[in-house]
Amino acid sequence: MLYREAGDYKTSYAKDNQTFPIKFDRVAYYVLLFVAFCVVPFFINDYWANAVLVPFLIYVIATLGLNILIGYCGQLSLGTGGFMAVGAFASYKLMTAFPDVSIIIHILIAGGITALVGMLFGLPSLRIKGFYLAVATLAAQFFLVWLFNRVPWFYNYSASGQISAPERTVLGINVTGPNVDAWAQYMVCLVFVVACVWLARNLTRGNLGRSWMAIRDMDIAAEIIGVNPLKAKLTAFGVSSFFIGIAGALLFTVYLGAAEVGEAFGISKSFLVLFMVIIGGLGSILGSFLGAAFMVLMPVLLKNVLVGGMGWPTDVAAHFQFVIVGGLIVAFLIMEPHGLAQLWRVAKEKLRLWPFPH
Amino acid sequence: MNEMTDNSTVGYMTDDGRQIGGTMMEMKNITLRFGGVVAIEDISFDIHEGEIRAIIGPNGAGKSSMLNVISGFYHPQEGEVWFHGTKRPTTRPYKVAQQGIARTFQNIALFKGMSTLDNIMTGRMTKMKSSMLSQAIWWGKAASEEAEHREKVEEIIDFLEIQAIRKTPVGRLPYGMQKRVELGRALAAEPKLLLLDEPMAGMNVEEKEDMSRFILDVNDEFGTTIALIEHDMGVVMDISDRVVVMDYGKKIGDGTPAEVLANQDVIDAYLGVSHD
């Protein structure tokens, strides 16, 4: 009764195409934005920022990027960790070389550089498909990690091979470094998230998005009706890597502060983001949020329950986490291959009819 | 057979008084091989502007392969394809689509992850010109183009009477509806040449009449040239202007439906005789 479309008709194609056609959704969305921007910063503390909100926001961006590549365009990639490393190291080199330029600009340029690298490693997608392509992206993953490990120029010849984010400010407020406030970290990431989601939404609802989905669903037929496969696949790699690079840069500068490439950006990172995409729902922007939330919250929850509540040793809890994540992935793929986002959609469908059964 | 060079630019008048234009597309000595298998052997025929050309023959004759050659998906080892008087170089299928050739597929090739509306919108691919940047910020050309093409697509939806399933994901539609949506996607490209691969497959008499009506309307209202593969001889006789008959990769008949029906080779290979 509350959640309905009755009486809500559209008088133009633009209105028909909008993101939230149901009024209830629109209002809820604005409320959510208000809470995110104007309420949370006042209540956030270090623990919540570091354990939950900041990594959540950063992984939303990465998941969005990978979702564009896998969920919308159907190109499987296991190189996410490597591309995040490109974003991180690019931002590091830029920040140390041009200390007077704003970090925001550096992060954006780092995203651009990652986009170019992504398109380069995406070239094989023109000849290779399916999981053959996944293996090709593994080449990118391992090569990039090796590169940032072995070529000292990338970490400014430091003895440890680690990179550390120098202190930077935005509008006079610290966003990186040891003295940063929780709310500042949160706000920077939030702004990037909103911008990325806006870009992603626009691209996926337009012609480019349709060409991606056409390639995903039936690439031969897509080409026959006029989709240029080179353009579609490379733009998918490019846009996806742009987002992933930004996520990597943010992960390094705002969240971790210091990173060693093997630990922070190894193959397990690629799988982590892949799981977020699958559990959240392939080809869905909402799904990217849900998947990232799930994979960020779950370890925190498990740790609090198993270790804090039941007193289990941390390694047992860690193994348990693997069991649960793996089991859930299989369960999701069996029951709902379209992930949490689909469950949400089905729930909304039912809500539209409520309290009537059909 | 040597009609190809004789009527090269001259049209003709059909029996029921329609004026057909000059040659639009010519296949010259096409041979297509897959490893050791010869799918098409030295076939030549032409398609005139504005006509409805049927390609018939038993299963495995190479008809779909011929359509694939016309679409630019298969590249014949020998022979040439001439479109509007110029030889077509070996090119990728999406460029062929840009030249104004659209098609439907024997086993429906709709994009199952998208709705009817989105599928037909993909048919406008060759007409949409806004840049990626413009789409990313949804400003200017991208937004207005989207509405403009949406209007055109809605016309096609009206024409095919599929308004009710506009937002349904096509995977959920019944077979007959999917075929109509696929036709809509092909029409959305406003093609000069429309290729239909067994558009009536799996349909009952009523559905076939609907589909025939659509095909004739498309040819009549939009002037689209149509080449179709079809097994139902009644349909072929009723709606096509000229017919090509293929068997085991070779051409065994070419002419008006009446001429082809009377051709002994065609009768032996495909039609058979009625036993009274």
Add this chain to the structure above:
Amino acid sequence: MSANFYYGVEVFLNGLMAGVMYSLVALGFVLIFKASGIFNYAQGVMALFAAMTLVGIQNGQVPFAHLINAIFGTHVKEFGWHVPAFLAILLTIGVMILFAFIVERYVLKHLVNQEPIILFMATIGLAYFMEGFGDLMWGSEIKKLDVGIPQGGNTWIEESTAFLGGEEFYGFYIDSLDIVAAIVAILLVASLVLFSQYTKTGRALRAVADDHQAALSVGISLRTIWVIVWSIAGFVALVAGIMWGSKSGVQFSLSLIALKALPVLMLGGFTSIPGAIVGGLIIGVGEKMFEFLIGAPFLGGATENWFAYVLALLFLVFRPQGLFGEKIIERV
């Protein structure tokens, strides 16, 4: 010829040996892919799990010891007995067959008609699950695996080849374990090829690999075949686990071998048993030779991390179906 040349030859020979080890893992992939079209990412973890189970049974470990201790506050660790290697291997095979049953019933059966990408991701999920499960069951510390395979540089070979290459060269250093692995791999491949070509079940396997529906229509039980295939793959995983585990101990990194098997498969084709061997040899030799000739002297070393993938990638660009795979003809 200089000592350096013979060192090069030694690297080549060791590359062949490494290649054989990769092939052992790749074989499991090929089997499952041939029969069910699934690319089983969990194959590497299966090797790890099989090795862990073997060690656990041999040493009389209590399964789920840590978990039990955590819940009940006890301190159990071992039963105190030792099981001889041969019996332990048999019991482990039994465990792997049980595993095959469970996977078929709870995972494969439900995913029959899904697209390959979904199936692949399901096996990734399975891999993570098995990893955590294996750690919970047997503990994640490094274990030594010993079933009596000779290890260490083979002194007979070393001594008999020492005469080559002058004073600087001390004879080819080739690990006895690698030689045993090579022999085992050849026997395994031979028996698998014979099995698939000449037995009724082997024929059924090939039928299922080609067309599920058609196989069903001639009365082949898909589910039985899948259990058989996953059991065989489990056995192959055990062999691989024994070889690799004996060499470097049973630990997490064993599961990463799966990742190395991928370039092997790309080269050899996903559906060819001999291809798994040839692909493995090419990757093994390629990796080691590249590192020896170019990686160590010019690029700072450790190129083995990525060279295999780049090699396979280049190969794929020019021959998408691999060396022995079936040529893909697309129809529309």
